[in-house]
Amino acid sequence: MACFALEWRRRWRLRRAPPGPLRDYLSAPFPPPSRDYRKTEYVAVDLETTGLDPRLDQILSIGWVVVHGARIDLSSACHRLIRVEGDIPEDTAVIHQITDDLAATGLELSLALPEFLQALRGRIMIAHHASVELGFLGAACKRLFGAGLLVRTIDTQAIARRILERRQTAFKASDLRLHALGERYNLPRYGAHNALSDALAAAELFLAQAAHRDNGRGMRVAEFL
Amino acid sequence: MDVELIEIRDFLASHAPFDRLPEETLEHLPKRLSVRYLRRGSAFPPTDDDSPCLYILRRGAVEVRDDEGNLVGKLAEGDLCPSPCHPDQPQMQMPGQTSEDTLVYLLPCETLAQLRSKHAEFAEHFEQSVSGRLRKALANIKESGDGTGLMTVQVRDLLGRELVSTTPDTSIEAAAKIMSDARCSSLIIMAADRLAGMITDRDLRNRCLAAGLSPTEPVRAIMTEKLHTVQADTLGFEALIRMTRLNVHHLPVIDGSRVLGVVSTSDLVRVQSANAIYLVGDVSKAGSAETLADISGKLPELQIQLVASGATADQIGQAVSAVTDAITLRLLQLAEETLGPPPVPYCWMAGGSQARREQSSHSDQDNALLIADHMKPEDDAYFAALARMVNDGLNACGYIYCPGDVMASNPKWRKPLNIWTKYFNTWIKRPEPMALMLSSVFFDLRPICDTEGLFGELQERVLNLSKADRIFVAYMAANALKHRPPLGFFRKFVLIHGGDHNHTFDIKHRGIVPIVDLARVYALSSGLAETNTLERLKAAAEAGALSKDGAANLVDAAELIGTLRMRHQARQLRRGEQADNFLSPDDLSPLERGHLKDAFSLINTMQESLGQRYQAGRFV
Numbered sequence: 149m150a151c152f153a154l155e156w157r158r159r160w161r162l163r164r165a166p167p168g169p170l171r172d173y174l175s176a177p178f179p180p181p182s183r184d185y186r187k188t189e190y191v192a193v194d195l196e197t198t199g200l201d202p203r204l205d206q207i208l209s210i211g212w213v214v215v216h217g218a219r220i221d222l223s224s225a226c227h228r229l230i231r232v233e234g235d236i237p238e239d240t241a242v243i244h245q246i247t248d249d250l251a252a253t254g255l256e257l258s259l260a261l262p263e264f265l266q267a268l269r270g271r272i273m274i275a276h277h278a279s280v281e282l283g284f285l286g287a288a289c290k291r292l293f294g295a296g297l298l299v300r301t302i303d304t305q306a307i308a309r310r311i312l313e314r315r316q317t318a319f320k321a322s323d324l325r326l327h328a329l330g331e332r333y334n335l336p337r338y339g340a341h342n343a344l345s346d347a348l349a350a351a352e353l354f355l356a357q358a359a360h361r362d363n364g365r366g367m368r369v370a371e372f373l
Numbered sequence: 374m375d376v377e378l379i380e381i382r383d384f385l386a387s388h389a390p391f392d393r394l395p396e397e398t399l400e401h402l403p404k405r406l407s408v409r410y411l412r413r414g415s416a417f418p419p420t421d422d423d424s425p426c427l428y429i430l431r432r433g434a435v436e437v438r439d440d441e442g443n444l445v446g447k448l449a450e451g452d453l454c455p456s457p458c459h460p461d462q463p464q465m466q467m468p469g470q471t472s473e474d475t476l477v478y479l480l481p482c483e484t485l486a487q488l489r490s491k492h493a494e495f496a497e498h499f500e501q502s503v504s505g506r507l508r509k510a511l512a513n514i515k516e517s518g519d520g521t522g523l524m525t526v527q528v529r530d531l532l533g534r535e536l537v538s539t540t541p542d543t544s545i546e547a548a549a550k551i552m553s554d555a556r557c558s559s560l561i562i563m564a565a566d567r568l569a570g571m572i573t574d575r576d577l578r579n580r581c582l583a584a585g586l587s588p589t590e591p592v593r594a595i596m597t598e599k600l601h602t603v604q605a606d607t608l609g610f611e612a613l614i615r616m617t618r619l620n621v622h623h624l625p626v627i628d629g630s631r632v633l634g635v636v637s638t639s640d641l642v643r644v645q646s647a648n649a650i651y652l653v654g655d656v657s658k659a660g661s662a663e664t665l666a667d668i669s670g671k672l673p674e675l676q677i678q679l680v681a682s683g684a685t686a687d688q689i690g691q692a693v694s695a696v697t698d699a700i701t702l703r704l705l706q707l708a709e710e711t712l713g714p715p716p717v718p719y720c721w722m723a724g725g726s727q728a729r730r731e732q733s734s735h736s737d738q739d740n741a742l743l744i745a746d747h748m749k750p751e752d753d754a755y756f757a758a759l760a761r762m763v764n765d766g767l768n769a770c771g772y773i774y775c776p777g778d779v780m781a782s783n784p785k786w787r788k789p790l791n792i793w794t795k796y797f798n799t800w801i802k803r804p805e806p807m808a809l810m811l812s813s814v815f816f817d818l819r820p821i822c823d824t825e826g827l828f829g830e831l832q833e834r835v836l837n838l839s840k841a842d843r844i845f846v847a848y849m850a851a852n853a854l855k856h857r858p859p860l861g862f863f864r865k866f867v868l869i870h871g872g873d874h875n876h877t878f879d880i881k882h883r884g885i886v887p888i889v890d891l892a893r894v895y896a897l898s899s900g901l902a903e904t905n906t907l908e909r910l911k912a913a914a915e916a917g918a919l920s921k922d923g924a925a926n927l928v929d930a931a932e933l934i935g936t937l938r939m940r941h942q943a944r945q946l947r948r949g950e951q952a953d954n955f956l957s958p959d960d961l962s963p964l965e966r967g968h969l970k971d972a973f974s975l976i977n978t979m980q981e982s983l984g985q986r987y988q989a990g991r992f993v
Contacts, residue, residue, distance in 0.1 A: 220408035334432050334474040355410035
């Protein structure tokens with residue numbers, strides 16, 4: 149199974165990784181997919197970027213929050229602005245509201261990423277439309293630490309799509325957006341569009357999706373992967 | 374703090390009691406929280422939380438039920454939910470269920486305890502008992518006034534000088550000299566250590582000079598002997614109301630049995646422009662019903678001013694009712710001037726809120742005439758004319774005709790003592806719906822003008838009957854449970870029994886009437902003569918008809934609800950609108966909503982215990 153293969157690959161990479169943040173991250177086992185989701189640890193994450201291509205675009209900010217089982221721990225909430233090279237394209241600045249001046253006050257990615265990897269250690273990553281986060285974080289790890297990011301991931305958008313497909317109802321792409329889904333589950337709507345509030349919204353969405361599928365007897369994490 | 378949790382901070386900052394925390398504490402608070410999501414239909418609080426928490430509702434709704442499964446409350450965004458942080462508060466621990474998909478913030482009890490110990494205003498919200506919270510809220514209302522003193526100052530503190538007194542044998546001349554030297558308008562007359570009487574400037578003028586009495590006569594000849602007095606710890610406002618009611622301008626102040634001095638209207642007016650007494654003064658001089666109507670037009674202004682000075686509903690009710698009494702009395706005098714003296718003695722009785730001294734500016738009129746038994750059939754023409762003039766006069770003054778025609782001009786309510794006795798006998802022996810409907814008028818009666826003491830006789834008979842008749846009291850108890858207070862508030866709605874929602878509620882019928890009705894039952898069951906609700910409750914507690922705590926709680930609830938009503942009306946009057954009793958939850962601050970909810974729950978408790986005592990369900 150792919151899941152077991154993932155754990156095997158973690159050990160394989162751990163043996164080859166040079167000392168550093170990525171090696172530390174890999175040193176903790178991934179949560180097993182057979183475990184009850186209510187007893188599992190997660191980190192919900194969101195990135196703001198200068199564009200959509202991990203090879204060309206840069207990370208502008210990272211926001212994350214830890215989830216213990218079915219409970220979001222706000223004390224772990226963290227938001228880091230990242231210093232970028234070059235100008236921020238105007239078309240994306242409109243969305244994330246991060247200006248060149250603001251970005252100049254940011255942290256070097258080489259300092260922020262280890263912080264995030266420390267939080268992610270031994271946990272499952274939650275992201276909405278996770279391919280963006282996986283792409284950018286993977287590229288950053290490769291560039292800074294010489295290897296890509298290996299992580300067990302729950303994609304709340306993929307879960308939503310599966311639910312809608314199973315119901316065999318027609319839906320639009322916009323129905324799968326974070327805020328649209330939040331509304332369906334009676335979640336608070338956050339006005340600001342930024343990495344931490346989106347990470348929090350993704351974490352809340354995951355709790356809602358899980359609560360609606362759980363019949364009270366718990367479920368294996370594998371059901372959400 | 375991370376700027377992104379600002380939305381959570383803003384949410385907390387806009388909800389009680391977190392709005393009481395300083396900025397800096399609020400900044401750090403979101404980081405102390407965790408978040409849970411509960412699907413609709415989940416048990417609440419969740420059974421699987423390992424550490425005890427306070428639950429703050431962010432989205433969704435929770436229904437709280439008592440042991441029998443009755444809905445007792447419904448919680449929405451911003452409400453604090455039942456939690457194990459308050460082991461001493463059973464109402465905070467009732468089991469609930471989410472009735473919508475719900476997102477809650479969890480604040481560890483430990484953190485809550487720290488916040489409570491550091492921030493007194495925040496901690497007040499968690500004050501142990503509902504009654505304790507109410508008491509505090511009332512104290513705040515009283516303090517919130519514009520600082521003018523009559524609501525708080527005691528008459529003891531208004532006595533500027535040493536007691537000026539003399540003996541009954543002093544000549545009028547010498548007494549006048551004493552007053553002149555001391556620059557005072559009244560003089561206490563003491564016989565040994567006993568208060569023998571008092572003279573005022575007016576007595577010197579009317580009873581000596583104008584009467585042609587020699588100034589060498591002793592003051593005993595012109596002094597007033599039967600004196601009303603006030604205790605030294607009486608509030609200035611209460612002294613003012615007493616003077617207004619008695620239409621006197623001086624009252625001796627007593628501490629135990631010791632005479633301390635005299636307080637005068639001018640002493641009181643110096644502390645606060647005392648409109649009530651001015652109005653009454655104008656009323657007693659008014660020469661026509663039209664002038665009286667002009668004067669009564671100032672009542673809304675009186676209410677606005679009293680509210681602004683921090684007066685409670687009771688104080689305003691006392692002041693307004695005193696003016697109404699004076700107007701009624703003056704209308705009776707004017708009628709007698711036109712019609713001549715009455716053929717037989719009579720008593721003008723006020724009913725309802727005037728009788729209870731709980732009027733707000735402009736209530737309906739409820740009144741009746743009690744006539745001496747030796748009236749002849751032809752005498753009724755006189756009383757019909759008298760009643761017509763007074764009822765019309767009151768209507769012109771803004772006390773509109775009673776919609777149920779409970780007025781002295783109605784022949785049914787203009788009867789000799791023996792017929793009134795029969796009426797009450799029937800009502801008490803056969804408590805039918807009609808009698809119960811009239812009970813709020815006729816079991817709250819007060820004489821306004823009663824030269825021969827007719828009222829006392831009637832009242833004694835009624836109280837002896839009512840006290841002894843358990844079935845009658847049970848009917849009254851059942852009647853007192855007809856108006857139930859709301860359960861509380863839910864979002865923008867008022868939540869009523871059975872789970873219905875309304876946009877507004879009638880604060881009079883849902884908040885005040887229930888307490889008035891309860892107090893009436895306690896008073897009738899113990900044969901108490903008091904009509905005022907607060908006085909009834911206190912007297913009933915003395916008589917053992919309800920517990921001291923129960924009475925004190927109802928007094929506080931009545932004052933709080935009544936005062937919010939007075940404020941609501943004052944706001945409307947100030948905007949030039951008609952005053953009404955309809956409050957929308959939007960009109961209330963979160964704090965006021967909380968206090969109202971507390972008051973409602975106290976009323977509910979007392980209603981339930983009354984219902985059980987009389988098994989009132991059998992009579993509904």
